[in-house]
Amino acid sequence: MKKYDKLVTNALGRVVPTEVNGTPMEPFKGVGKHRPTGRKFAPSIPTSIDYPEDGNKVIGSLAEALEKCGLKDGMTISTHHHLRDGDLISNEVFHEAHKQGVKDLVWLPSASFPCNAELLPYLEDGTINRIEGSMNGPLGKFCSEGKMKGTAVLRSHGGRVQAIQDGEVKIDIAVLVAPTADAFGNAKGTDGPSACGVLGYGVVDHLFAEKVIVVTDNLVDFPCYPMELYGNYVDYVVVVDKIGIPEKIVSGTTRITKSPDRLYIAELTAKMMLATGMLHDGCLMQAGAGGTSLAIGWYAHQILKEKGWKCRLGFGGSTGYMVNMMEEGVMEYILDAQAFDLDAIASIEKNPNHIQYPVFNAYNFHSKGNLTSMMDIMILGATEVDVNFNGNVVTHSDGLLLHGIGGWQNCLHAKNVILPVPLFRDRMPVIKDEVTTITGPGSMVDVVVTERGIAVNPKRTDLIEKIKEAGLPLKTIEELKEEAEAICGVPEKPELDDEIVAVIKWVDGTIIDAVRKVKS
Amino acid sequence: MGTIANVGNKGKGIRSDCFVSLELTTGGGLEIDLKSKVQVLYGKSILKQVKEILEFFEIENAKVQIEDTGALPFVIAARMEAVIKKVKETDKEYLFPVLEQNKYATEKDRRRFSRLYLPGNTPMLFVNAGIHCPDGIILDLEDAVAPDKKHEARFIVRNALRNCDFYGAERMVRINQVPKGLEDLRYIIPHNVNLLLVPKCEGADQIDMVNAEIEKVKKENSIDASIWLMPIIESTLGVEKAFEIAGAKNVVAMAVGLEDYTADLGTRRSEEGQESFFARSRVVNACKAHGIQAIDSVYSDVSNMDGLRENVLRSKALGFDGMGCIHPRQIGVINENFGPDAAEIEKARKIVIAFDEATEKGLGVVALGSKMIDPPVVKRAQRTIKMALDMGLLANTWKEDYYEEIR
Numbered sequence: 001m002k003k004y005d006k007l008v009t010n011a012l013g014r015v016v017p018t019e020v021n022g023t024p025m026e027p028f029k030g031v032g033k034h035r036p037t038g039r040k041f042a043p044s045i046p047t048s049i050d051y052p053e054d055g056n057k058v059i060g061s062l063a064e065a066l067e068k069c070g071l072k073d074g075m076t077i078s079t080h081h082h083l084r085d086g087d088l089i090s091n092e093v094f095h096e097a098h099k100q101g102v103k104d105l106v107w108l109p110s111a112s113f114p115c116n117a118e119l120l121p122y123l124e125d126g127t128i129n130r131i132e133g134s135m136n137g138p139l140g141k142f143c144s145e146g147k148m149k150g151t152a153v154l155r156s157h158g159g160r161v162q163a164i165q166d167g168e169v170k171i172d173i174a175v176l177v178a179p180t181a182d183a184f185g186n187a188k189g190t191d192g193p194s195a196c197g198v199l200g201y202g203v204v205d206h207l208f209a210e211k212v213i214v215v216t217d218n219l220v221d222f223p224c225y226p227m228e229l230y231g232n233y234v235d236y237v238v239v240v241d242k243i244g245i246p247e248k249i250v251s252g253t254t255r256i257t258k259s260p261d262r263l264y265i266a267e268l269t270a271k272m273m274l275a276t277g278m279l280h281d282g283c284l285m286q287a288g289a290g291g292t293s294l295a296i297g298w299y300a301h302q303i304l305k306e307k308g309w310k311c312r313l314g315f316g317g318s319t320g321y322m323v324n325m326m327e328e329g330v331m332e333y334i335l336d337a338q339a340f341d342l343d344a345i346a347s348i349e350k351n352p353n354h355i356q357y358p359v360f361n362a363y364n365f366h367s368k369g370n371l372t373s374m375m376d377i378m379i380l381g382a383t384e385v386d387v388n389f390n391g392n393v394v395t396h397s398d399g400l401l402l403h404g405i406g407g408w409q410n411c412l413h414a415k416n417v418i419l420p421v422p423l424f425r426d427r428m429p430v431i432k433d434e435v436t437t438i439t440g441p442g443s444m445v446d447v448v449v450t451e452r453g454i455a456v457n458p459k460r461t462d463l464i465e466k467i468k469e470a471g472l473p474l475k476t477i478e479e480l481k482e483e484a485e486a487i488c489g490v491p492e493k494p495e496l497d498d499e500i501v502a503v504i505k506w507v508d509g510t511i512i513d514a515v516r517k518v519k520s
Numbered sequence: 521m522g523t524i525a526n527v528g529n530k531g532k533g534i535r536s537d538c539f540v541s542l543e544l545t546t547g548g549g550l551e552i553d554l555k556s557k558v559q560v561l562y563g564k565s566i567l568k569q570v571k572e573i574l575e576f577f578e579i580e581n582a583k584v585q586i587e588d589t590g591a592l593p594f595v596i597a598a599r600m601e602a603v604i605k606k607v608k609e610t611d612k613e614y615l616f617p618v619l620e621q622n623k624y625a626t627e628k629d630r631r632r633f634s635r636l637y638l639p640g641n642t643p644m645l646f647v648n649a650g651i652h653c654p655d656g657i658i659l660d661l662e663d664a665v666a667p668d669k670k671h672e673a674r675f676i677v678r679n680a681l682r683n684c685d686f687y688g689a690e691r692m693v694r695i696n697q698v699p700k701g702l703e704d705l706r707y708i709i710p711h712n713v714n715l716l717l718v719p720k721c722e723g724a725d726q727i728d729m730v731n732a733e734i735e736k737v738k739k740e741n742s743i744d745a746s747i748w749l750m751p752i753i754e755s756t757l758g759v760e761k762a763f764e765i766a767g768a769k770n771v772v773a774m775a776v777g778l779e780d781y782t783a784d785l786g787t788r789r790s791e792e793g794q795e796s797f798f799a800r801s802r803v804v805n806a807c808k809a810h811g812i813q814a815i816d817s818v819y820s821d822v823s824n825m826d827g828l829r830e831n832v833l834r835s836k837a838l839g840f841d842g843m844g845c846i847h848p849r850q851i852g853v854i855n856e857n858f859g860p861d862a863a864e865i866e867k868a869r870k871i872v873i874a875f876d877e878a879t880e881k882g883l884g885v886v887a888l889g890s891k892m893i894d895p896p897v898v899k900r901a902q903r904t905i906k907m908a909l910d911m912g913l914l915a916n917t918w919k920e921d922y923y924e925e926i927r
Contacts, residue, residue: 428590
C-alpha cells in the first residue's frame with residue numbers, strides 16, 4: 001500500500017522517496033546544502049474582538065474545545081511531550097476523536113512514550129493515519145511491521161520546528177498540556193501537581209497552529225507568571241482533574257550508571273575531553289540524562305573542580321547533577337530545554353542562572369544562528385555507528401524502528417561531537433560496516449569512545465595527535481569494528497521488504513534515509 | 521544418566537547467556553527450537569553452531585530448546601557440551617582454539633595487586649572483565665557456583681580460558697576445596713590457565729595432592745607451561761599451618777580469606793579488622809619467609825571506595841602485596857594504593873641512580889649520602905621504579921629528568 005515508485009539516491013547513497021504521503025520531498029544533499037526559500041508559514045489572522053473581553057477562555061471539556069476548533073477528518077493534531085510517560089492528555093485527544101468518528105488524523109507529537117501504546121487501536125481503525133514525530137516502543141514496532149496507514153515521518157526536535165515554520169507541516173489544532181495556566185491561556189511548567197519544569201517543546205506549536213488548546217489541572221488567577229506559553233496565541237483553556245502521573249513525568253532523581261563497563265567508558269571519555277582541550281575553562285557543554293552521560297558529567301565536574309575551571313554553560317536536558325555543578329560553582333549557567341528530575345525543576349524556580357531555553361531557540365534551522373554550533377562538547381548516544389562514522393539512533397540492528405531522533409541530529413552541529421558507546425551490547429555489535437538507518441552523517445561525528453578504545457574521525461587530525469600524546473588507547477574505527485566482530489561474530493543483515501514505512505528527515509527538511517518494513 | 525537435561529541461565533537480569541534443554545529421542549532427527557534475542561543478527565549462525573556440536577558428539581536424534589539472551593559462541597558451545605554430557609557418556613571435547621592474544625605465561629613474581637573474582641557460571645561478566653585491567657582474573661568454581669551448577673560451570677570456565685580475551689590479566693581459576701577440587705583440574709589444566717587458587721587450605725599435603733594431579737594432567741596433555749598456585753587460608757588451622765603451606769611447591773602467593781576465618785574464630789569481621797590481625801600477620805610473615813607474595817582478603821562493601829582505600833593502605837602497611845576484588849570498580853583503588861606512592865618513588869629514584877653511578881664507576885659499594893645501600897634495598901628500589909613506570913607514575917625519561925632537576 002505504500003510502495004513508492006519514485007525513488008532517488010541521496011548524497012549519502014541511500015535510496016529515498018521523492019514524495020511522502022502525497023507531499024513532494026527533497027533528498028538529503030549534504031550538510032548545509034539545502035536552503036528552503038520563500039516566506040515562513042503563518043496561521044490565519046486572528047482578531048481579538050472574537051475572544052472574551054474578560055480574558056476567560058475556559059471551556060467545559062476537551063471534547064467541546066476540539067469541536068469548537070472544528071476537528072475533522074485529515075487534520076494534523078500536535079502535542080508536546082513534557083509530561084513524558086505520565087501524559088494523560090495526548091491519548092485523551094484521540095479517544096475523543098474516535099468517539100466523534102473522525103478519521104485520518106495526523107499526530108505530530110514532539111515525542112511519543114510507552115503510554116501512547118494506547119493509541120494502537122486508533123492506528124488500526126484509521127482514526128490516526130500516521131505519526132509524524134518521534135516514535136518509541138510499541139508504536140515503532142507497529143510502524144516497522146508496515147501496519148500504519150500512512151508513512152511515518154521522523155524528525156529531530158529541531159526538524160519539527162523547521163517543518164512547522166516553513167509550512168511543510170501545518171498544525172490544525174495544538175493541544176498543549178500545562179502544569180499551571182490561567183484562564184487567558186498563559187502557561188508554565190514549574191508549578192502544579194504535574195510540574196515538568198519547562199514547556200519549551202510547545203512554543204513552536206502555539207505560535208504556528210491554527211487553533212491552540214491549553215489543558216491544565218492547575219488553573220491560577222491571571223497572570224500565570226513567568227509564562228512560557230503566551231495566552232495571546234491560545235484559543236481555549238480546558239481544566240481537567242489530572243493532566244499527568246507525576247512519578248512518570250520526571251524521575252525522583254536521575255542516576256549515574258552503576259555498570260562498571262559504562263563507568264569505564266565515561267572515565268575514558270572525560271580523560272579524552274581533558275587531553276584534547278575540549279574541556280577547558282569557559283567551555284560550553286551538553287550531555288544527556290542517560291546513565292553514561294551523567295557519569296561523564298560527574299567526571300568532568302571533578303576535573304573542573306580540581307583545575308579551578310568553570311564551564312560557561314550547560315545546555316540540557318537538565319538534571320540534579322547539572323544543578324549540583326552550578327551550585328558548586330563549576331558551571332555558570334544552565335540553559336534548559338527540558339527538566340529531567342525534581343532537583344532540576346526546583347532549580348529553575350530558585351536560580352536565576354537556570355534559564356528556560358526552548359528548542360525553538362536552540363535547535364531551530366530557520367533561526368538566525370544556532371546554539372548547538374557554539375557548543376564545545378556534545379555527548380550523544382547511538383544504537384549503531386558505522387566505519388564512516390554515520391550514526392543510527394532510530395532503528396535497532398534487527399531493522400525495528402524503536403527510538404525517536406530527539407535532539408540528536410541538531411546536536412551534531414557542535415564543535416566536538418562525542419559518541420561514548422559500548423563496542424557491543426550483549427551480542428549486538430554497535431560498530432558495523434554499515435548502519436541499518438543513517439540518522440546523522442559521519443562527517444559530523446568526531447570521536448567514538450568505547451571500552452576497547454577511542455576512534456577519531458580521520459579529518460580531526462588535531463584530536464588524533466592530542467589523544468596519542470596523552471597515551472590514551474587510540475584505534476581506527478575499522479579496528480574497533482573488527483574487534484567487535486571477532487568477539488560477537490559477523491552479524492547477518494536484517495531481511496527487509498521494499499516497502500517504506502518511515503522516512504528520516506535531516507534538520508533542513510530533506511530525507512536522509514528511509515526505513516523499510518521488516519519481514520515477519 | 522537420563523535422556524533429558526537442562527543447563528544454563530535464564531530469567532530476569534540474565535544477559536549474554538543461554539538456557540538449553542536437550543532430550544535424546546530415538547528417531548526423527550534433530551529438532552532445534554531457538555528463541556534468541558539476536559535471532560535476526562545471529563540466528564543462522566547459532567543454528568549452524570548447535571548442529572555442528574550435536575554432530576561432533578554423534579547425536580542424530582534429539583529435541584533441543586535454546587533460550588538465548590545474546591550468548592557469545594564460546595558460551596553456547598559450553599552450554600551445549602554440558603547438556604550433552606548430562607545425557608551421554610563421551611570423552612570427546614569440543615574445543616575452541618586458544619586465542620592468540622591469550623598465549624602468554626606468567627612470571628612467578630609478577631605483580632598481583634588486584635585479582636577480580638568472577639562467578640564461574642556467569643559468563644555475562646567475563647567478556648569485559650579484562651578491560652578494567654586487574655592483575656588477575658579469577659574464574660571461580662567454588663563458592664560462587666551452586667552445587668547443581670558445578671558441572672556446567674566447568675565447561676564455561678574451560679571455554680573462557682581458551683576463547684575469552686583476558687587482556688593481559690593472569691588467568692586464574694579457583695577450584696573447589698581439595699579433594700573434590702582435584703576433579704576440576706582436567707577441565708582447567710590443559711586449557712591455558714596460569715594460576716590456581718586452592719581454597720580452604722589446611723596443610724601442605726593438600727597442595728602436594730594438587731601438584732600431583734596437575735603433573736598427571738600436564739603429562740597426559742604434553743603441557744610444559746608453569747601453573748602457579750595460590751592457596752587461600754580460611755580457617756584457624758590453616759593459619760597455624762601457614763608456614764608449611766607457603767613453602768609448598770609452585771606456591772607463588774598465599775591469600776587469606778577472612779569471611780570463613782572469622783566464622784571459624786567465632787567472631788565477626790569488623791571494618792578495622794582487629795580480630796584478624798594475628799591471622800593476617802601470620803600469613804604475611806609465612807609468605808615473606810618463603811619469598812612469596814601475601815594477598816589480603818576482599819573488601820566486601822563495593823560502594824565504599826574510601827573504606828576500600830583505607831583498607832588497602834592498612835593492608836599494604838602490614839606487608840600484603842595485593843588484594844582480591846569482587847567488583848571491577850575496586851581494581852583502580854587497589855592498584856593505585858598498593859602501587860608505590862610519591863615518597864617511595866622518589867626514594868627509589870635516588871637509590872637506583874646511586875647504584876647506576878656506582879656501577880659505572882666500578883665501585884662495589886653503593887652509598888646514598890652517608891648511608892650504605894644493601895643489595896636487597898637496591899633490588900627493591902629497582903622493582904619500585906619498574907612498577908612506577910608500568911603504572912604510568914613515572915615518565916620514561918625519569919633519569920634524564922633527574923639530572924635536569926639537580927643541574
